[in-house]
Amino acid sequence: SQTIHQWPATLVQPVGSPLSLECTVEGTSNPNLYWYRQAAGRGLQLLFYSVGIGQISSEVPQNLSASRPQDRQFILSSKKLLLSDSGFYLCAWGGQGGGELFFGEGSRLTVL
């Protein structure tokens, strides 16, 4: 069966520090991978998606970047965090042909 893991679960970082959130999927190959963010009081905002190794599509111009160095690994990064980067980040796989998404456990980022 397929599983998805992301870490760390909780992160408190100072403004200007770097960020790395990692997500891995097991039990499937060549998945579509996604990073979403939920800011306080808002819905899930699509940040990045990837349909293959090295292929990244960015949805919102911002302070973040994503990379897919391996088929089942998706990384969300920032060189210098802003206060507005605080939120709950979710990695997901799936979505082929409009199908459902399967989410990781989430990572709560607080930037102080």
Added chain:
Amino acid sequence: ILNVEQSPQSLHVQEGDSTNFTCSFPSSNFYALHWYRWETAKSPEALFVMTLNGDEKKKGRISATLNTKEGYSYLYIKGSQPEDSATYLCAFNTGGFKTIFGAGTRLFVKA
């Protein structure tokens, strides 16, 4: 810009009440409409994926309908229970790789 609207933003009901939420989405370029339940401290999980106009799906006490021509979907919960307390997310897909979510409806069921 694809916009998915959900209402109400939050809802407080008593145990045993039946309730429903609304999701509005663009009626053009429709491919699929998803409903997810997101419980506190857990990940969102899909309830329904609907693709055809007039679709009705049911899972236990929860059901959903779809009108693609006018761009709305309803989620119904019959006889709400405290364990139904969660955020219910609606999501819209145009057949590509992007699934766009609404802000969700937060349901609180009081025992």
